[in-house]
Amino acid sequence: MKYFLLIISFFLLSCGNKKVLQLPEISTSEITEINDVSHAYLFYDETKEDSLELNRKNLISTTNWLVNVDKRLTLKQAIPHIKYLQDKKDNSSHKNKNAKNYFTCNDVSRKNLGFVEFTDVNYSFEQKKIGSINSRKSNVSLFIRYQSKDSITIFTDAIKCIVIIAQTNCENILNDLKKAFPESSNKEIELNLKINPNITFQEYISFKSTLIDSDLNYIHLSNNELIFN
Numbered sequence: 001m002k003y004f005l006l007i008i009s010f011f012l013l014s015c016g017n018k019k020v021l022q023l024p025e026i027s028t029s030e031i032t033e034i035n036d037v038s039h040a041y042l043f044y045d046e047t048k049e050d051s052l053e054l055n056r057k058n059l060i061s062t063t064n065w066l067v068n069v070d071k072r073l074t075l076k077q078a079i080p081h082i083k084y085l086q087d088k089k090d091n092s093s094h095k096n097k098n099a100k101n102y103f104t105c106n107d108v109s110r111k112n113l114g115f116v117e118f119t120d121v122n123y124s125f126e127q128k129k130i131g132s133i134n135s136r137k138s139n140v141s142l143f144i145r146y147q148s149k150d151s152i153t154i155f156t157d158a159i160k161c162i163v164i165i166a167q168t169n170c171e172n173i174l175n176d177l178k179k180a181f182p183e184s185s186n187k188e189i190e191l192n193l194k195i196n197p198n199i200t201f202q203e204y205i206s207f208k209s210t211l212i213d214s215d216l217n218y219i220h221l222s223n224n225e226l227i228f229n
Helices: 002-010 074-088 171-181 201-212
Strands: 013-015 017-020 037-044 051-053 064-069 101-107 112-117 122-124 139-147 152-157 160-170 189-195 219-227
Touching: 002 201, 051 074, 064 074, 074 101, 074 122, 074 201, 074 219, 101 201, 112 201, 152 171, 152 201, 171 201, 189 201, 201 219
Parallel strands: 037 064, 064 101, 122 219, 139 189, 189 219
Antiparallel strands: 013 017, 037 051, 101 112, 139 152, 152 160
16 A cells, blocks of 8 residues: 555656656654545646646545645645645535545655645745634744745744744754753743745755654644745
C-alpha cells in the first residue's frame, strides 16, 4: 500500500500524458501510514496561467484526504486551492467526522511516505481574520514571522507594542525558543505563524515539520496561519 502511494504520488498518467509531481521532503514524520484514503494533486505546470493544475477527480468526502502538493509551488499559488479543498469537504452533504486531511511528503529518513496533518488549519491572507479560535489558552502567545529559512523573527504582539524576542533561522529556532522559554518556566507556549507567501511549499513543510517534530512538548502550533508578507 505505502509503496504504491509513493509511486503514484510522483507519476500520474492522465489521458496518455505523464505528469510529474515532486513531493516535498521532510527529515522525519510522526504519521507514516493512513488507511481509507482518496487523493488530490496540485501539479506544477508552467503552461498554466498560475503554473498550477489541480486534479481532485478522485476525492471522496467520507475518506481521509491525501493532498499531494508539488514542492516547487509557492504558498501564494497553492494555499487558495488548499483552502478550496478544505471548504469543499467541510460543506459536503456526506461527512465523516473522523476523516482527516494530510499533506503527502517524502520521509527521507525512512525512504518512504510521511504525512503532515492540516485538517484544522485555518489559512488566511488577511491579518484581521486571524483570531483565537482553537486556541489552547496557553500562558504565552508568540508570533513567528517567517521571511525565509535564514530570516525568522520571534516576537510578542501586544496591544500597544511589539517585543522582539529573537532574530533567528531554521537551524537555530528551536534552541532560541528553548532559551527564551525553558521548560522549567512551566509555561505553555502557543506559536502563531506569519508566513511569506512567496516561499515554496517545500520550504513551508520543512519549517513546519521542524516545529511539529520538536521535543519541546510545552510548545504548540496555533491552528491559525497567516500567509502575509
